[in-house]
Amino acid sequence: MLLLSTFLLQLPFVASVVRASCTHNAKGGRELARCADLSAPTAFSIKGLSYLKYEVYPSTGPTQPNSTQLAFVIVNQANGIPAGCSLQNVMVSGHYGDDSNYWYPCQDRILTTDDGHEYPIKTSAHVIWDAWKLTVNQTWTCDGDAVVRQISTLTVASTCTETKSAFQFMNECTAPDVNISATLQ
Numbered sequence: 001m002l003l004l005s006t007f008l009l010q011l012p013f014v015a016s017v018v019r020a021s022c023t024h025n026a027k028g029g030r031e032l033a034r035c036a037d038l039s040a041p042t043a044f045s046i047k048g049l050s051y052l053k054y055e056v057y058p059s060t061g062p063t064q065p066n067s068t069q070l071a072f073v074i075v076n077q078a079n080g081i082p083a084g085c086s087l088q089n090v091m092v093s094g095h096y097g098d099d100s101n102y103w104y105p106c107q108d109r110i111l112t113t114d115d116g117h118e119y120p121i122k123t124s125a126h127v128i129w130d131a132w133k134l135t136v137n138q139t140w141t142c143d144g145d146a147v148v149r150q151i152s153t154l155t156v157a158s159t160c161t162e163t164k165s166a167f168q169f170m171n172e173c174t175a176p177d178v179n180i181s182a183t184l185q
Helices: 035-039
Strands: 017-019 042-056 067-076 081-092 109-112 118-128 133-142 146-155 159-164 168-174 178-184
Touching (some): 042 133, 067 133, 081 109, 081 118
Parallel strands (some): 017 109
Antiparallel strands (some): 042 178, 067 081, 133 146, 146 178, 159 168
């Protein structure tokens, strides 16, 4: 009998600071001379999407919390900076929390331009679990007061495998990497 005692989705996050200059960076991302260059419409790449729904049936001994988890890396093609996202909803008293209006924070990043200015990049994600609808949002302030907000929504096309036993249920899913258009808010 296999009981999952602990499950953590781990993503290979890179360092939190990226320096921009007029040359290409070694990771293949686009480096920029000015933060204003980032305000142009762009696309997001969603990579390494992984989903797990884990539930332990009652009266099977010490139970782990039932949970639903979604993890992925998002790259804004305007800046080439990856940010990791890990969303999790946990069942409490037999019900999953209502996160229908909740934006999960993703990994914060900082863009440092070649003139030494630092611009925080905030990324968040919203998911409608049953519909597989994922929305991502990225926001940063450039050149003093200009706020750039880019958003995208997609319906995830996943491939899933369910595992059931007398003690637990697991639904594990993955999805291919995708590029989705981002719009300015």
